[in-house]
Amino acid sequence: MSNKSDFLKKTSSALILIQKSIGILMLLILLFLVFIQVILRAMNLPLMGIEELLILPTIWVYMIGSANASEERNHISVDILEVFLSNKTILTIFSVIRTFVSLTIGIVLTYWLFGFFNRSLML
Numbered sequence: 001m002s003n004k005s006d007f008l009k010k011t012s013s014a015l016i017l018i019q020k021s022i023g024i025l026m027l028l029i030l031l032f033l034v035f036i037q038v039i040l041r042a043m044n045l046p047l048m049g050i051e052e053l054l055i056l057p058t059i060w061v062y063m064i065g066s067a068n069a070s071e072e073r074n075h076i077s078v079d080i081l082e083v084f085l086s087n088k089t090i091l092t093i094f095s096v097i098r099t100f101v102s103l104t105i106g107i108v109l110t111y112w113l114f115g116f117f118n119r120s121l122m123l
Contacts, residue, residue: 019064019067023065026060033053081094
């Protein structure tokens with residue numbers, strides 16, 4: 001049983017390393033394309049289609065970033081209130097409000113999902 005568990009941990013670690021490497025590669029490609037675009041525009045030689053090329057690595061960065069956040073069981077948040085407020089009660093109230101808003105948005109999006117899915121089945 002231990003061998004199987006070790007194998008799964010090593011495989012998982014290898015896949016996470018590959019995932020993070022792809023994310024870094026996509027960021028470098030994105031940086032390179034933007035750099036080329038700025039240089040060419042500064043020389044008044046705009047390259048047609050570079051904006052379309054920027055879309056692909058951008059999508060990959062978003063998807064890999066969300067997969068990394070999911071793997072780390074984390075999410076992107078801006079906790080500015082904690083910097084300005086020290087009252088735990090107010091922070092708890094804002095946390096409840098944030099959770100309620102997230103739940104409401106999730107419910108609305110799920111409702112829309114089923115509506116779009118149902119509509120796509122009718123086509």
